[in-house]
Each structure stands twice: as C-alpha cells, then as structure tokens.
Amino acid sequence: MAEIADSGGGGHKGGKKRAKKQSTRIDMTPMVDLAFLLLTFFVLTATFSKPKSMELTFPAPPDNPKDQPALKNGITFLLSKDDRIFYYEGEFRPADDEKGLKTTLSELSFSQDGNASLHKYLLKKSKVMQDQIRALDVKHKNKQLEDTTFKRMVREVKANPASYTYLIKTDDKATYKNVIDVIDELNVNVVGKYVMVDILKPEMDLVTEKVTN
C-alpha cells in the first residue's frame, strides 16, 4: 500500500551504470496505522472546552447589622421547591399599614413564554435601561464611542437610582439550578443590580403557605 516514491535522486550523469540499487521502499502501513490510532486516541480524550463559569460577587456584610441601607425600588424573588418562583415589589409589609397594603406574592415561571414568564417580566421592568444600553451599544459598534467612554456610560445607566434592585432569596428547598437560572435571566436582561440575600421568617411563611396550597 504505502510506498515511498522513488525520487530520481540526482541524475545518472556519470554515465557508468551502477549495480542495481536496493529498493528503498518501506512498508509504512504499520506506522501509519499506529499514527492514526494515536491520533484518534488523543482526539477523543482531548478536553477542548474548559468549563465555563459565571462570576458572582457577594456583598460584604455591613459592620453593623443595623447599617443596612434602605432599599429603594426593590424587587424580591423568592425561590422554592418544584422550580417555583414568587416575587413582590417594594418593601416587605407583614400587615396593612399607612404606607400600603400587606405584601402578597405573585408567581412567575421559568419558561420563556406565557404570561407569568420571568423573562418577560424582567424585560418589561428593565426596558428603559436596556434601550439606553442598546443605543450605546450601537454607537459603540459604529465607533462613535471610545471603549472607555462606553463602559463609563453603561455604568452610569446601570447606577441610575430609578432602576430596580433585585433581591434573590431562597427557602430551604430551592435548588441551585433555580438560583443560577434567575441570575442568568437577570444577566440576559442586563438589569442593574442584583444580590443574594437570606430569607426572612415572615417571607418564608408566605412562601410555605403558597407552596402548600
């Protein structure tokens, strides 16, 4: 099968005819077999894709627990078992008071469509900011904005005090996947700020009530 082509190897200018050369043909088949075997092995065992990861920063706890800054425009997501997710807007009110009604939970779903889709909900909430960022993105792509200016402007848009802050809380039955899904959804929708927070007892009770019903 395999043969080394017998190249001319210089001319026979000398004229004198030499003794018949020994054939330089080697049977390369075993070597080629081996080469391909090794090749296949390494290709199949190679790990091309390094695992991907998601960078996440957790808030440092305040030195004094009472120093918690007042939360403006907060939206709280509460995660529970069976991939269920609830939310409420604004501050938590255990009962009706002068500022508003008692907090009730609304349910969302992880699916992409449907009325109560988390994706659509976030899209609606962050529309203004997203439009601003998109506009900047277009300008940036058209080279109207420098990289650094672009980054600074995006930061400014995100830091807009009118934008929402999202809180993610889980009860003791929520899975890691749900948490990642919510963070993912928040990332996709380029929301300003989000943070993981411990759940409070009254919130937990509300969730339990919802889930058991």
Added chain:
Amino acid sequence: MSKKPSKGGAPALDMTPMVDLAFLLVTFFMLTASFRMAEPVVVDPPSSIGQVDLPDNHILVTIDNDGRAFFGISNSTAKMNALRDMSAKYKVPFTEEQIVKFSGLPSFGVDIKDLPAYIDAKEEARKNFKGQRGVPLDTITPNNQLKDWIAIGGRKAVEMYEEAKIKAADAGGEFKAEKPRYAIKCDAKTKYIYVKDVIKTFTDLKLYQFNLITSLEGGGTVIDPTK
C-alpha cells in the same frame, strides 16, 4: 515531475504528506493533552450564559447532590504546602510520600483525620471510601475544616503566584500566570442551602468573589456591556 503510470497492479499512492500530517496532529494532541484523574464525585452543573472560562489557577469547592463538599487546588505545589500547614494545625502527621501523592489527586472530600488512609487507598477504593462525607464545614461549631483549607490553600496559591511572578521578572520574560480565583462547582439539583453554607464559609473569610462553574448554554443574544 512527470511520472510514468505504473504498469498494472495497485496504483502507488504517495502517502508521505498524509503521514506527515497525522504525526503532526499526534504530536499536537500529545503535547496539549492534560490527563485528569477522575473526580471523586460526578457533578452536573446547571447551564448558564456565563462565558468566562474557568481560570487555570483556581481553588475549587465542589458540592454534590447530598451537600458534601470537596476541596481542590489546581496548583500542585500550593496543594502540598497547604497540606503541610493543615497537618501541623490539626496534628495529623503525613509522610513526605503521602504529601507528594496528595498533590496529584483531584479534589477530595474527607475529614483530615481520614486523609492519610484516603491517600494510601487504591484509586478504585477511593471512590467508595467510607469516610467520604465531604470536608467538614460546620459553620457553627469550630470544626470548619473547609474554612481552614480555603484560607490556607488560598494563601499558598497566592504565594506560588507571587513566586512565579518574581521568577519571571528575574528572567526578564513575560509574565502570564493569573491570580488564583475561587470557584464553586455544584450539581444542578443540589439544594441551595448547602451552597449557602459554603458561600458563608467564603464570606466569613472575607472572600466575596467567586466563579460559579456552569455548563455552556447554547444560543441567546446578550449585550454584555460589562466587558
């Protein structure tokens, strides 16, 4: 070069370029291959749109379905140094041989008291090791070994990084290594409270930035202005 068509028989095919290529590829794959030992647990992380590669230099905490924590350091020298310090702190003696062997192991999930036996166990036996209950990480009782592993491991990894940096500066070469990062790998079905315990351990050490390992999700258009 003109060649006379060979008379009859099988046509001779010059395979030299193909063989060259095959060997080139073999060499490439051999040199780039990095053999990994099987992890003690199979963890199936959830998918996300996160596109950041897991840094090469990392300290990894794996959490499986049952909430067991496994600890690993990518830098083997840092791992050996960390074990030496841990051994002194918990008064569990290790032989030099065990320390070297330990540096080659993937992440482990045993109490430090069981670690010598775990290291000496055969590879197949390690998977079903009896004491494999995860690195203890009680956030209330003082027996939070994971915390010590992270603190000591992190310190050693940074030391190695600084050392490499100085070495590179002396040699006048370009310095490419990255600072060690903390990574958490977790099964999709793990209850979040287990993850919370690990994160609490990290935040207690004033470490607030992690890479959560996820598998890649296909599709999805994202505008990523943070980059």
